Amino acid sequence: MSSVLQGSSCAANNYQMVFSFANWFLNMLSYLGLYNKKAKLVFLGLDNAGKTTLLHMLKDGKLVQHQPTLHPTNEEIRMGKITFSAFDLGGHKEARRIWQDYYAKCDAVIYIVDAADHERMQESAEALRELLESEELAGVPFAILGNKIDRPDACSEPQFMQMINIHTTGKQTTKEELGTTRPIEVFMCSILRKTGYAEGFRWIGQYL
Ligand SMILES: Nc1nc2c(ncn2[C@@H]2O[C@H](COP(=O)(O)OP(=O)(O)O)[C@@H](O)[C@H]2O)c(=O)[nH]1
Numbered sequence: 001m002s003s004v005l006q007g008s009s010c011a012a013n014n015y016q017m018v019f020s021f022a023n024w025f026l027n028m029l030s031y032l033g034l035y036n037k038k039a040k041l042v043f044l045g046l047d048n049a050g051k052t053t054l055l056h057m058l059k060d061g062k063l064v065q066h067q068p069t070l071h072p073t074n075e076e077i078r079m080g081k082i083t084f085s086a087f088d089l090g091g092h093k094e095a096r097r098i099w100q101d102y103y104a105k106c107d108a109v110i111y112i113v114d115a116a117d118h119e120r121m122q123e124s125a126e127a128l129r130e131l132l133e134s135e136e137l138a139g140v141p142f143a144i145l146g147n148k149i150d151r152p153d154a155c156s157e158p159q160f161m162q163m164i165n166i167h168t169t170g171k172q173t174t175k176e177e178l179g180t181t182r183p184i185e186v187f188m189c190s191i192l193r194k195t196g197y198a199e200g201f202r203w204i205g206q207y208l
């Protein structure tokens with residue numbers, strides 16, 4: 001009797017776990033403005049920008065401290081009908097072809113920059129410009145995240161805008177108003193403090 005009870009309570013627990021897991025995904029997708037959308041989003045940026053941290057944050061809400069990635073990586077998670085994947089840019093020319101094959105099929109790019117790394121800001125801005133000019137990504141919406149603003153040495157939004165030097169299309173501009181123009185906008189954020197990036201996702205979601 002007790003084992004039957006135990007068995008059913010175990011099943012109930014499993015059900016609860018699966019349910020709350022699915023619930024977490026749905027809540028997160030709603031929060032990001034991506035609920036019921038079908039899309040492939042790619043996180044790009046130099047290594048150490050925060051891509052893997054953001055992937056983990058979306059997946060389970062936890063800030064996972066891990067070793068910064070040393071090699072180009074290809075990480076991917078699926079939530080509902082949304083696929084999020086991350087690639088490190090910079091260096092490694094031979095790996096670029098692999099990214100190109102892959103990111104050519106994406107619906108939106110989340111470009112992450114370490115806004116506290118003044119030394120590599122220019123390198124990141126150049127990698128961004130290269131992406132914006134690539135034929136494969138023509139017309140694909142870009143949300144640029146200026147990450148790590150929790151750090152005292154992070155640059156301010158105006159400083160960041162100056163460094164990145166990209167013409168943005170506006171946070172309120174609708175898809176209809178943009179027409180064939182590619183949507184690009186900048187969002188300062190701290191993945192660590194869970195601030196700023198959701199606005200970026202909600203903004204990009206309206207163009208998907
Ligand atoms: N201070 C601060 N550190 C962050 C933030 N986001 C990520 N990091 C740290 O930056 C480092 C690189 O992050 P990671 O996600 O590995 O970068 P990736 O190479 O782009 O995947 C890690 O030590 C993270 O903990 C943030 O918002 N603030």
Ligand SMILES: [Mg+2]
Pocket residue numbers: 048051052053069073086
């Ligand atoms: Mg990584």
